[in-house]
Amino acid sequence: MVLFAGCSQQNNDIETNFAISQAPLNLDPRYATDAASERVNRLIYQPLVDFDAASKPVPALANWALISSTQYQFTLQPNRAKFHHQAALTALDVKETYDSILRLKDSPHSAEFANIKKITLINKESILFELKQADNHFPSKLIIGILPADLLANNHDFSQHPIGSGALKFVDWDSKLVLERVKDSHIINLTEIKDPTVRVLKLLRGEVDLIQGDLPPELVKHLQNQPEINVKTTVGANFSYLGLNMQDATLQNIKVRQAIAYAIDREAIIRHVMVQNTLIASAILPPKHYTNMSNNQLKPYEYNPEKAKQLLHEAGIKLPLKLIYKTSTDAQRLRFAAILQAQMAKAGIDLQIKSLDWGTFFADVKKGNFQLFGLTWVGIKTPEIYAKAFGSSSFPPNGFNRGRYTDKALDSLLAKEDWPAATARIHQQLPYIPLWYEGQFAAMGKDTSNYAPKADGNWDDLAIITKSATKRSATIMHYAN
């Protein structure tokens, strides 16, 4: 049996099995908001604009030209792919896609395009967007996948049967989502397996070829020690932070906020309980973002509990300072909470942890019903996030300023789009306590190649992933015995 299992087998119909922790919820790009749906939609559809490594908007399906301060003309690339149902992709499809988003009242993306006054078809290749007000960042908003106009007219259900012009086309979605690569008919199966241990076991047994993210770091290290498994890691861009309620009398004092920043030993947390390539953060946008290039990098707050205590004394706080920290019931989040509590205790801060189910927790965060909370910004590319997260006019539901932070000096810097100065001001004023950018990783069988994790955790390399026809055997033998 061992010998038999050790033999190589020819696999004529090669498939890649990708185990994911959360299945997509909606494959219509006009409605999708969850990370899994957005990652799959990037592969099924093509947007007009994408981002480069420094998160600058770059042409994808179309080039653009600024006609006037409120007019953008987009011209489609000449050698673009057809839709998966073989219709040609034209400027009419672009117009119908964005017109439909503007018409939809229940699309979570409608508000993003509220500034569009009119969309005019110039010809089959070009389209003109007229805006109500000038917006320098308008092209970076056009990242919604383009849908075919003929199917839009027929009210096609894209959420369950997506048809786009991307590298992968939809085949079936029952217990697993089946996609087929257009160029070589390679099949990719996405199966939801929520439990991290089961995902790892299936990878080790060869039932799954690829897993990415959502594993405790100890399991990642375990996989790195397996001869049949290849683990690739890269620096991440998703920003983890502690949010502060700036309407809380204690937290309004900048010395208290600084004390909290000095009370956290980020290096120790990263070294012991984070995956490889996790970096200490100083701002929402990572160091490689184009807005940070000229900033000479902000210096992170070091771990200094004595300095934290001193700042609390200067702020007139009687120790221990009691603060309530709200978090979700996610095991890794609770792990961080316990560490933060132990570290802050050394600085005279009595952090009381309140874990809530996700719905209650997030509702509390949006309502401003918290002192401190922990969250992560995922997939942020544009510097407009600073205005949305810290602008005085961005209190929910108009933005994400959940801590209700108001700072006229910052508002003025944001209005001028002086990103280095605005980032420095935020770093100094600390409406958020920055923590880290969590490293990204993907683990795959040795027979799987051409796949690497990306900083924002997208699955773009499924468009080029390859799998050799020779099946993995060593681990299967090991478990068979």
Added chain:
Amino acid sequence: MKKFAISILVFWVLAVIVGKLFHLDPNQIDLNSILAPINTDYWLGTDDLGRDILARVLAGIQVSFFVAIIVTLITMVIGVLIGLFAGFYGGKVDAILMKITDIFLAFPGILLAIAFAAVLGAGLSNLILALCITGWVSYARLTRGQTLSLRNRQHVIAAESLGASVPRILIKHILPLLGSILMVEATYSLASVMIAEASLSFLGLGIQVPNASWGAMLRDGVRYMLVAPHYVLVVGLSLMSLILAVNLGGDCLRDKLDVRSEK
């Protein structure tokens, strides 16, 4: 079997007492010793934050006993009162009280407790409240049934004829006869409350971080089953042995107090 149950219970009680003498700190984090296997420094290894599993198991059993005893006492008082009044007065009072009981019985107890814990928020007091809200039903049913049969006994009728007040009849003439059956029910209730507490903590709706709870430890242990199996095994075996011992103890008590099974 009786000896087995008693010896396990004695073992856990002794473990708690002896553990206190060693002043073990269940919340002492040591990031350099994360998921350390069983060794001379840590007799049962360490958890995902480098905390001593032995210290946390001992702290966990204290929480488990505390919650189980408090919830059992509260639910017993509520359930017995409702059962006594329903069984004694009968008629509309009985119908209304038993309809309310039936409504609570219709929901799976643990599901209702999860819903209440989610609404009230996590924490020890809310956990006790959530378990109390669902736990009184079995006592009410049991007491009501027994009271219905005791209601027409001659000593109760005699007491009524002599002008004894209702509370006096209930407390002096009916309740003492329910003692043994309620005691057996209470032992089973202890075990089920321990499991319910562990289940809610497993779901993150029970005892709050960093306090030790076997349910929360099981949840964490399952995540590291591949790399540190000792963690989940120690907690799982502890919980299993304690619940088994309490249930077996209940069986022994029932056999002892049930005159029909007396040899």
